[in-house]
Amino acid sequence: MPTVNEQLQAAAISHAVDLQHLSNAEARKIIKLLNSVDSDLRAQLIAAIERLGAESYTARHLNTVLSSVLALNKEVYATIGEALTQSVLDIGHYEVGYQEALFRQVIPEQVIVQVDLASVSASQVREIALARPFQGRLLKEWLTGLEDNRAARIRDGIRMGMVEGQTTDQIVRRVMGIKADGYKDGLLERSRQDIDSMVRTAISHTAQGARDAFYKENDDIVGEVRWLSTLDNRTSAPCRLRDRLVYTNDANHAPVGHKVPWGAGPGRLHWCCRSTSLPIVRSYEELRLAKGLPESTRASMDGQVPQSTTYGAWLKAQSAARQDEVLGPVRGKLFRDGGLSIDSFYNDRGKYLSLDQLRERDAAAFSRAGL
Template sequence: MATVNEQMQSASISHQVDLQQYSNAEVRKIMALLNRADADLAARLADAVARMDGQSFTVQYLERMLASVRELNAQTMASVAEQVTADMVALGQYELDYQDRLFTTVIPAPALAVAPLAGVTLAQVRQIAFSRPFQGKLLSEWLSDIEAARAARIRDAIRIGMTSGLTNDQIVRSIMGIRSEGYADGLLNRSRQDIESMVRTAIGHVSQGARDQFYAANDDLVASVKWLSTLDSKTSPDCRLRDGLRYSKDHKPVGHSVPWLAGPGRIHWQCRSTSTPIITLWEELGLTPEEIGEADRASMDGQVPESMSYGDWLKTQSAERQDEVLGPTRGKLFREGGLTLDRFYNDRGRYLDLDQLRERDARAFEKAGIAA
């Protein structure tokens, strides 16, 4: 039977996989919001550029002509900020509820009887999300900076276009990009990338902050914390170095000298690392052998489980769970085609699509019985 700490580690990895899927869904939601707003923005840009007189073009003239565009840009980013703010509060509360369920499910009842779980309030969740900086700034500051950067890119592109003799359509297209290309060829795509990076980082910041707060509120049950990194071709050197390392409840290194820094989920942009608690020994909770029983004593042995990579964890999961994480085709290639997790990525850490996978590993498709 798996120990309490082994169960905690497996659940923490599984939960982090779910958070990555949530992160993908959140990015898609925000990008859909931008797409709807940017269709109107393109129309306002076209109108503003069409009304500009190249002969009387000055910086002051440009600012007057772009007033409507700046207003819409501000409204768009206000909508993004409202959505992200609401979602981060909901995420923080969800994380606390998840940790409460996890501890209640995994830790034996006799231990919870002498060390009842303490809750964390919604006010504390909001403080984690909005009053603590990540990557040097508050969430509100990142959103404000992205709005300003979008406005500056629009302004500068028009300045360059007008002075370079570009047509009105060419100026608008250079800013917005082409819809059929997902707007990836437009200058504002940089802002989309900034927003995606900010959203993914905010999710790591809020979820890990909520975990830290929950651990602190229940420090009689949490003896220490173990760093868990998603080990694949996209893992950063900082996270690869820290995977499996233990830290005290106040984040001091245990048995090593590698600093915690900002912690998992926050140590760098779009960090996918997380943490798992090491639960206090039953003796240290003041329990007697008679109170806890033989099976529960064995499960609360205090041993730190061996580190498990993302791929190793995935091998222990059901076919249904593997398909949920990887998709049905990749799941079958993982189980039956002989492909390890790293084979799903290129040398830049980019997820390969199925055609690229087939070109690289046609034999794996044959082995798994997946037709062309």
């Protein structure tokens, strides 16, 4: 039977996968909100540029005619801010509840009744999500900065177009892009990319902060924490370096048996960090539990750091349904029957390959999988 720490490791990897799916969904939701004003923005841009006129163009006049455009930009970021604030708070509360439920599930009942399992308060979750900076700024500061950057891109696009003598339609296309290219050729595509990265980072920051808080509230049970990185072609060098390393469960997070610093911690080390942490529960002897517990219970509480399990190895051991849930049905079948590894689904720059690109790269894998 797996020990408590082995069960926690398997759960941590599985939970990290689920959080990535949640992060993907939240990023799509927020970008959809940003895109929801595109038609109004286009109409107001056209009206503003025509009012501006090449003959009367000045920086002051530009700001005047763009007032309705900038007001719309401010409004949509306010809506995004409300939605994202609620999302990160919900995720923080969920993470705390998940960790407590997990501990009660994997730690034997005879042990649970002897330890004082503590929780994390709503005010602590709120502080983690909204009052602690990530990548140098608070959530509200990032939102303000992204709003300002988008407004600057709109102004810059109009300025460049006016200087180059472009038509109204050409300027609008320069700012917003064209439908045939999925609007990715416009200056505002960068704003979508920026908010995508910010949403993912805010979520990982909040989820990891909630985990940290839960572990520290239960430092009599959790002696150390282990860094877990998702090892694939997208994994950053700093996270690869820290994968599987152990740290103390306190404010310092001192290295245990190595010299690599904790830094900002998993989920926060860099933008869009996907690393997570694994709690190492103290041994039966360290917890000073009552005598007379069954041998199986004592054995499950051995306190040992479990043997390393990579993301790929974990996924290999899951059911076909779970693999399809993580990878999608086609990639799941390629993973099971086509001989493709996790790394095969990415290029050398860590970009997820489309199914057409995968087929072009390794048609034999599709044949082996019967696809």
